[in-house]
Amino acid sequence: MYERYGDLHWWPADTADEVIIGAVLTQNTSWKNVEKCMERLRSEKLNTLKAISGASLHTISENIRSSGFYNQKAQRLKMISVSIVRVYGSLERMCNKNSEELEKFLSSLRGVGPETMESIMLYACEKPFFVVDKYTVRILGRVGFRDIERGTLRSLVEAEFHGDLKKLKNYHAMFVETGKNYCKKVPDCDGCPLNKVCSYSMERRLP
DNA sequence: GACCAGGTCCTTG
């Protein structure tokens, strides 16, 4: 994948605040739709956690419409922003805390599941976490990694890279690019959980 | 018109 993609410079956002906003908006949603929202949030000066924490649910949802699930996401975005500002004062201060506390705090927030937590840890807080998303699971499942838990996979990769931030960031980025371009969803084997056996193979070879 | 997208939460059995 590295020979094909090289350094992708992820996450595609201008600021750490935008990483968090984008991570929530892209839940089960194409990045294309999220980009429209980000542009709009920027023009409305709503692209910071502080701004979102002070905005009304109505204002937020109207500005993130194109990302889908906008009511749910507006509520989650606001709640997450308020929590971070209340508890830590700012995202920068939050990120000074150790990984263990951060992971526990983030995971306790409604709307922050495993992938969103990992994305925030790695791309907003620069902690050595590997992001396991749907593409990662699908691609690795297709090349044989079936009987393995998500957390185990994460640990394997994190250990393999010895906490190398640059590599962890790019590795996830490459899985997403590869997934988007060469590993579409296959009917009757939705998601292909790593701990299940799926009887399909790569429909196209990696470039 | 069906199917899918860089998930997560809540409810059931």
Next chain:
DNA sequence: CAAGGACATGGT
């Protein structure tokens, strides 16, 4: 704990 449904817009 696994399985199923809800959340919703935009592109193919």
